[in-house]
Amino acid sequence: MDIQLILNELYKAGVLESHMQKLKPLSGGTSSEVVAVMDGTNPRYVIKQNDPAIIEAEAEFLHTYLRIEKLSRLVYVDSLHRYLVYTFKQGITKQYGGTNKADLLVSLATEVIAHYKPLGAERHYGYPDHPFVEWRDLLLHRMKESGKIIQDVLPQEDHHFVHTLVAGLPQRNIKYLLHGDFGVHNFVFAENDTLTGIIDPDPMVGEPLYDLIYAFCSSPDSLTVDTIVPAAEKLGPEMTRESELNREVLQGLYFRIATCIRHHPEDLDQNIEAWTYWLNGVR
Template identity: 80%
Template sequence: MDVQLILKELQEVGVLEGHMQELKPLTGGTSSEVIAIMDGIRPRYVIKQNDQVIVEAEAEFLHTYSQIEKLTRLVYVDPLHRYLVYMFKPGLTRYHGRNKSDLLFSLATELIAHYKPLGEERHYGYPDHPFMEWRDFLLHRVKESGKIIQDILSPEDHRFVHALVAGMPQRNLKYLLHGDCGIHNFVFAENGTLTGIIDPDPVVGEPLYDLIYAFCSSPDMLTVDTILPAVEKLEPGMTGSYELNTEVLQGLYFRIATCIRHHSEDLDQYTEAWTYWLNRVR
């Protein structure tokens, strides 16, 4: 949709003041178009265009968790779900490897602990690719990741991960998750404190998924001591019966695939972490 038409619509519904005409493209996701609306020299609002089902899912997430301070505030949703508008979240978007354990603890207590369970009628996974069970969603991710990883890991490792996921218990934990909860979507203060979490790609699933996603999203400090305080802070009802070592191995497997595609310079650190966590279960 032409952005000038969007600006006109936003002015007609009273979202924008007449003087806000200057636009600045921002880095978006793989399929979204993201543009900041400037108020003088500062971004004030963000327009995000995407497929209708994805826009609707992101709007649901931001609306459901509107009380969470670290999330962006939803301002307007196009009735046809062609785009949405939210407040720009100021801060730094570069992670400097400071206090990762504190970062995860903040994420657990200020975001994930406030997640809300969903009804039985909702399916697991992404809204445009639903699954009946959580393990089916994870098995799909294992299959897609395995195609990318190939011989970076041994055949035994690939079989181990598949058996791990296929044999996991069905815990009936069904929550609305951020889904893309990595450092690339975090906003920081100058001192490295987490101040914002942006760009959800909502998934219906288990809350621990978002925490492990964040843990694995940078190659530094991938040890049990880094993540354990955050995991222990979550309520038992949000984690069910879990085995941390195997849960992290799943997350690392997915992340190694992402690393190969987008951050190959980090691969040695991830394979080292893979060996560390594998040794904890063998």
């Protein structure tokens, strides 16, 4: 949709003030078209265009969690879900490095994940366009796809072992609306490395521990038990019922190793070291 047509609609609806004419392109991932609406020299709002199903899912996430301060505030959703508007989060992205990872994870657990809301039994796990009846089935699907990428980077017995772990997961029926792309690339920091925002959700239905482990595995540093346990302990039993952290982290690392092979080869060695460390804690 032409951006000028969108602007005209937003002016008419009273979402934007008439002086907000200047736009600044932003990175929007693989499929989104994203621009910031400037208020003078400062970005004020973000306009994001994407497939209607994706826009609808992101709008639901932001609306559901409008009280979570670290998330952007939803301002407007097009009636046909062609685009949405939300507040711009000030700070620096993709500059993670100086933040204490254990403290960051505790902040994420207490300020974001702990406020996730359970969903009804009628909702399926996964993404709107690829639902699964059981959480285990979603993980096994991801494991199959990751295994095709990893291949002989890991020994065959490791592939078999982690597959057996996931196949043996109990059916816990824990359904929450998750961010789904809860990694350091979507975290916004102030200059003093304080977390100020979390952007670009790829909403899915799943278990809350998934988002915490996603964040833990999304950078190659400090991938140890001591780093994640304090944050995991902040989540209530209703969110982590019968979970075994070692097993959960292993599956997260397995997915991350596949991601590293495709997109972040510079992080692969550290992730392989972490894989061995966590594997030794389970076997």
